Amino acid sequence: MADNLFGDYIRQRRQDAWLTRTELAKKANLSVSLIEKIELGTRQPTLHALQILFDTLDVAPMYRRHILDLSLPGLLGPPPPTTTPEPExxxxxxxxxxxxxxxxxxxxxxxxxxxxxxxxxxxxxxxxxxxxxxxxxxxxxxxxxxxxxxxxxxxxxxxxxxxxxxxxxxxxxxxxxxxxxxxxxxxxxxxxxxxxxxxxxxxxxxxxxxxxxxxxxxxxxxxxxxxxxxxxxxxxxxxxxxx
Incomplete structure (x- = not known):
C-alpha cells in the first residue's frame, strides 16, 4: 500500500488535539465522511478543505508548505528551484x-x-x-x-x-x-x-x-x-x- 503521509498527518494532529473525527468535523464545518476519507487516503483534500483543517488543528502557517511538499507533492504546483545542499x-x-x-x-x-x-x-x-x-x-x-x-x-x-x-x-x-x-x-x-x-x-x-x-x-x-x-x-x- 502506498504511503498515506497526509492522512497520517491529519489523523495524528487530530489525536494530539484530543478530538474525535466527529468533533473535528463539527469544529471545521466539514463532513465526518470527508475527514475519514482524507485520513484513510481515499480522497485528496481540496485547497479549501486544507486551509480549514490546518486552521482548525492549529498548524503553524509557516509549516504548511513544508508539510504539503512532503505529503502531497505537486499540489501547490512545482516547487521553486533548489540550491546546493550546503550553504554557499x-x-x-x-x-x-x-x-x-x-x-x-x-x-x-x-x-x-x-x-x-x-x-x-x-x-x-x-x-x-x-x-x-x-x-x-x-x-x-x-x-x-x-x-x-x-x-x-x-x-x-x-x-x-x-x-x-x-x-x-x-x-x-x-x-x-x-x-x-x-x-x-x-x-x-x-x-x-x-x-x-x-x-x-x-x-x-x-x-x-x-x-x-x-x-x-x-x-x-x-x-x-x-x-x-x-x-x-x-x-x-x-x-x-x-x-
Missing amino acids: ADDLAELSSIDAPACFYTPPTFTIVAANSAHQQLFPGLIPGVSFPEWLFLNPIARNVIVDWRQEARRCLHSIHQLSPNVAKDPRLSAMATACSQAPEWDELWNSQSPKTFTPHLLVRTPTSQQIRLHIHTYSPEYPQRTWWLCHLVPGPGEHGQR
Missing part, C-alpha cells in the same frame, strides 16, 4: 552579518547547519551536525542557558510533531528520539499534549549570567529554495540584561 559563501556571509544570534537548521530535527558567532557564544556545543533537541535534552549546559527549560522543550517537541507527516516512519526522528530518550524527561514530554500557543520569545541566560528575552524569528527562504531554514533570535526593543 554568500549564505554564510549573510549569516555572519547578523549581529544577534542566528543559525541555519534543517527541519524537522532542527539540526544545525551553520551558526554565527553570537549564536555559538550563547549556545555552547550547539554546533553544525547537532540537533537542537539533542543539545537541549542531553547537554547539561542547555539547562543553564535556557531559563524556562521545560517550556522550551515542550515548544521544540510540539514543532517537531507539526513538521513531520509521520513521526514514527521518519528515520531521522527515530534516531534523534533514541538518543534523547536517555534524558529522564524525554518520554513524558515527547508523549504529552502541548499547549496550543507558546510565547514568541525565548528567555536565555548569557555567559555573564544576564537574562535576556529574545524574540524568535524563523524564515524559510524560497527563491531559490534552500534545504535549511533561518532562525534569527532578536532582542526586543529596549531589552537589557537583568541580573
Whole structure:
C-alpha cells in the first residue's frame, strides 16, 4: 500500500488535539465522511478543505508548505528551484552579518547547519551536525542557558510533531528520539499534549549570567529554495540584561 503521509498527518494532529473525527468535523464545518476519507487516503483534500483543517488543528502557517511538499507533492504546483545542499559563501556571509544570534537548521530535527558567532557564544556545543533537541535534552549546559527549560522543550517537541507527516516512519526522528530518550524527561514530554500557543520569545541566560528575552524569528527562504531554514533570535526593543 502506498504511503498515506497526509492522512497520517491529519489523523495524528487530530489525536494530539484530543478530538474525535466527529468533533473535528463539527469544529471545521466539514463532513465526518470527508475527514475519514482524507485520513484513510481515499480522497485528496481540496485547497479549501486544507486551509480549514490546518486552521482548525492549529498548524503553524509557516509549516504548511513544508508539510504539503512532503505529503502531497505537486499540489501547490512545482516547487521553486533548489540550491546546493550546503550553504554557499554568500549564505554564510549573510549569516555572519547578523549581529544577534542566528543559525541555519534543517527541519524537522532542527539540526544545525551553520551558526554565527553570537549564536555559538550563547549556545555552547550547539554546533553544525547537532540537533537542537539533542543539545537541549542531553547537554547539561542547555539547562543553564535556557531559563524556562521545560517550556522550551515542550515548544521544540510540539514543532517537531507539526513538521513531520509521520513521526514514527521518519528515520531521522527515530534516531534523534533514541538518543534523547536517555534524558529522564524525554518520554513524558515527547508523549504529552502541548499547549496550543507558546510565547514568541525565548528567555536565555548569557555567559555573564544576564537574562535576556529574545524574540524568535524563523524564515524559510524560497527563491531559490534552500534545504535549511533561518532562525534569527532578536532582542526586543529596549531589552537589557537583568541580573
